[in-house]
Amino acid sequence: MTTINERQECMYHAALMKIFALNGTMALGRAITDDLRIALADHEERDFEGGEHKLRPLVSVRGKDVFIVHSLNGSPEGSANDKLCKLLFFAATCREHGASRVTAVVPYLAYSRKDRQTKTRDPVTTRYVAQLFEAAGIDVVVTLDVHNLAAFQNAFRCATVHLDTRKLYSGIIANLAGAERTLILAPDAGGIKRAQLLREYYERLSGNEAQLAFMEKRRSGGVASGHLFAGDAEGANVFIIDDLIGTGRTMLRAAEACRQRGANAVYALATHALFDRGCEAVLAHPAIDRTIVTDSASPFNIPEDVLRNCVEVVGSAPLFSEAIRRLHSGASLATLSGDDQ
Structure with missing residues (x-):
C-alpha cells in the first residue's frame, strides 16, 4: 500500500519532472513511469504526406526537468533515421519552450556500432550522432549496453549515463x-x-x-x-x-x-x-x-x-527508472553501472 509520504513525494516529482515516451517506445515508457509512480506526460505526433512530421508536448515544460524515452531501433513504427529525427526535433521543441534540462533516455542508441574507421574514407557515425544530440540542446544521454563504451563516452561532450545488464x-x-x-x-x-x-x-x-x-x-x-x-x-x-x-x-x-x-x-x-x-x-x-x-x-x-x-x-524499466530518479534528485550515479564496491 502506498503511504501518504510516498504519494506526496510522487506528486512533488510529477510537478517538477515530465517524462515523455515517443511512439514506438510507449510500452517501455509506461513501465518506467509506473515504476516511478508518476503519469506519462501527453504529447502529439502528426505525420504528413511526403514523410514530414510534427511533435509537440501537450503539457507545459517550462522550468521542468524533461526526460524523453525513445529507442532508436528500426521497426514498423519507423526506421532508425525516422526515430532519430523525431527524438531530436522533440528535444529541441522542449528546449525552445523553456525546459530547464532535457535528458534523452535512449535504450538502444542507433549507429553506436560505427565508432571508428575500418575502411578507407569510412564515416565515424557515432560521433556525428553525438553532434546532432548536442545541437538539439540535449543535456544528458542515458543508454543501455552500447557497442563500445569508450567510443560512446568519447563521442559526446554532453553528460552521458551508461547502464548495463x-x-x-x-x-x-x-x-x-x-x-x-x-x-x-x-x-x-x-x-x-x-x-x-x-x-x-x-x-x-x-x-x-x-x-x-x-x-x-x-x-x-x-x-x-x-x-x-x-x-x-x-x-x-x-x-x-x-x-x-x-x-x-x-x-x-x-x-x-x-x-x-x-x-x-x-x-x-x-x-x-x-x-x-x-x-x-x-x-x-x-x-x-x-x-x-x-x-x-x-x-x-x-x-x-x-x-x-x-x-x-x-x-529493463527498473534500470531506467532508477537512473531517472537519481538524475532528477541529484543522487549519485556511481553504482548504476553495476559496480557496487
Whole structure:
C-alpha cells in the first residue's frame, strides 16, 4: 500500500519532472513511469504526406526537468533515421519552450556500432550522432549496453549515463546454472571486457565460480570467419553474451562451436533484440537452448510463436527508472553501472 509520504513525494516529482515516451517506445515508457509512480506526460505526433512530421508536448515544460524515452531501433513504427529525427526535433521543441534540462533516455542508441574507421574514407557515425544530440540542446544521454563504451563516452561532450545488464543477467545465470560449471563466452574479441565484467558480477552475486571464454571472429563483406576458441566448454552451462542480436548468426556460430566441444547447455544473452530478417531460424535452432533479451528494442518484429517458444524477455524499466530518479534528485550515479564496491 502506498503511504501518504510516498504519494506526496510522487506528486512533488510529477510537478517538477515530465517524462515523455515517443511512439514506438510507449510500452517501455509506461513501465518506467509506473515504476516511478508518476503519469506519462501527453504529447502529439502528426505525420504528413511526403514523410514530414510534427511533435509537440501537450503539457507545459517550462522550468521542468524533461526526460524523453525513445529507442532508436528500426521497426514498423519507423526506421532508425525516422526515430532519430523525431527524438531530436522533440528535444529541441522542449528546449525552445523553456525546459530547464532535457535528458534523452535512449535504450538502444542507433549507429553506436560505427565508432571508428575500418575502411578507407569510412564515416565515424557515432560521433556525428553525438553532434546532432548536442545541437538539439540535449543535456544528458542515458543508454543501455552500447557497442563500445569508450567510443560512446568519447563521442559526446554532453553528460552521458551508461547502464548495463550485469545485474539483470547475473541473477538469471545463477538460476539457470545452479551449482553446475558455468562458462561465460564472448562471441568475438571485442566482447571480452563485457563478458569479464558479467563474470565478476555473477561471482559476487552467487558466490559461485565462472570461467571465461571467447571465440575469434573477423567480419568482411558481411561474412564472419575465424575458428580460434579459447576456453573449456566440456560439460559446462555456457552463456554467450553480446550487446545485440540481429540476424543471430554470430550467436549461432558460437553456440555450435560450444556444442562441438561438449557443452551441456547453451544460452544466448543479448541486450538489444533487433531481430533482423532471417533470425527466426536461429532462435529456433537446437544448438541454442534459450535466447534471453531485454525489452530495449520492443515491440519485436518476429512471429508471436517464435517469441513465446524461443525467447525470454527481461524488463529493463527498473534500470531506467532508477537512473531517472537519481538524475532528477541529484543522487549519485556511481553504482548504476553495476559496480557496487
